[in-house]
Amino acid sequence: MRIAIIGPGAVGTTIAYELQQVLPHITLLGRTNKSIHFQPANQHIIVKDIKSMTDPFDVIIVAVKTHQLESLVPDLNRLTHDETTIILAQNGYGLRSTLPFKYVYQAVVYISGQKKDDEVIHFRDYRLHIQHDRRTEQLKHYLEHTKIELILEDHIETTIWYKLLVNLGVNSITALGGNTAQILKIPEVYQLCTRLLEEGKQVAMAEGITLPDTIVEDIMHIYAGYPDHMGTSMYYDVINHQPLEVEAIQGFIYRKARTHHLSTPSLDTVYALLRSHHSLSIQY
Numbered sequence: 001m002r003i004a005i006i007g008p009g010a011v012g013t014t015i016a017y018e019l020q021q022v023l024p025h026i027t028l029l030g031r032t033n034k035s036i037h038f039q040p041a042n043q044h045i046i047v048k049d050i051k052s053m054t055d056p057f058d059v060i061i062v063a064v065k066t067h068q069l070e071s072l073v074p075d076l077n078r079l080t081h082d083e084t085t086i087i088l089a090q091n092g093y094g095l096r097s098t099l100p101f102k103y104v105y106q107a108v109v110y111i112s113g114q115k116k117d118d119e120v121i122h123f124r125d126y127r128l129h130i131q132h133d134r135r136t137e138q139l140k141h142y143l144e145h146t147k148i149e150l151i152l153e154d155h156i157e158t159t160i161w162y163k164l165l166v167n168l169g170v171n172s173i174t175a176l177g178g179n180t181a182q183i184l185k186i187p188e189v190y191q192l193c194t195r196l197l198e199e200g201k202q203v204a205m206a207e208g209i210t211l212p213d214t215i216v217e218d219i220m221h222i223y224a225g226y227p228d229h230m231g232t233s234m235y236y237d238v239i240n241h242q243p244l245e246v247e248a249i250q251g252f253i254y255r256k257a258r259t260h261h262l263s264t265p266s267l268d269t270v271y272a273l274l275r276s277h278h279s280l281s282i283q284y
């Protein structure tokens, strides 16, 4: 099986490195030929220029940021055959249906790491949650001796919405507040975060997603366990003037709220302000 991982960042490099330890024909693709220094393994991983590749792959794991996906479509056209499985290893939702390919799966990513220039540090976890079917069952079997664990879900939408809500709360407040997780100690921010989660929960329910009644308290409890100095990806993107994955997270939930005619004042405000950060970053 020929497997490509597109996006030599924190998630993509971790997946490629772990698959290469056990399996043949694993290729990490990026914008240019280079090597990435991968920590804590202290290994160099080869990255191939995606434009130089012509032969199709059987499985492609896409680990670029959500706003970087659209420009990949011509490459995906060239690198897929009729039976290629494409896995979106990204946060957010709503992009699967924009891709003109037959077997596209949205994964929920629990792999944590950070990229700086050509160095990637993996912090923890190796899990991709994905819809259970015959195809993903075969892939899980193929990966079983690697550290990358495919968790097969009967209702992936529930897992996707859970992660969307986790990202909605803490990503929004840390990015807009310009502060790490300690921002939750400010009572007004804590309240705003709770309201965002309550609005997100209403949207999820309108979408037919079954979540525990205590989902808001549960997620606030998870945030309470975050170390004060912990930033979120959106927080780092704002302070580094990088584009934000706002359309796939807050924007996706916002548009669903409009479809269901729900009132989501906190989400509307947060989404508008994050869009402003996003458009400023593009001008940089």
Ligand code: NAP
Pocket: 006, 007, 008, 009, 010, 011, 012, 029, 030, 031, 050, 063, 064, 065, 066, 068, 071, 072, 089, 090, 091, 092, 109, 110, 111, 112, 113, 114, 115, 233, 245
């Ligand atoms: P990242 O470190 O920014 O990596 C993205 C990589 O994709 C970069 O190396 C980028 O290259 C490359 N890329 C962009 N456009 C490309 C193209 N057209 N062709 C080839 N390569 C391209 O991002 P990440 O942190 O791994 O995140 C990937 C996804 O996983 C995001 O949706 C994120 O929200 C999600 N996620 C991340 C974590 C985490 O801890 N990092 C955890 C859970 C979920 P350049 O550097 O040249 O732009």
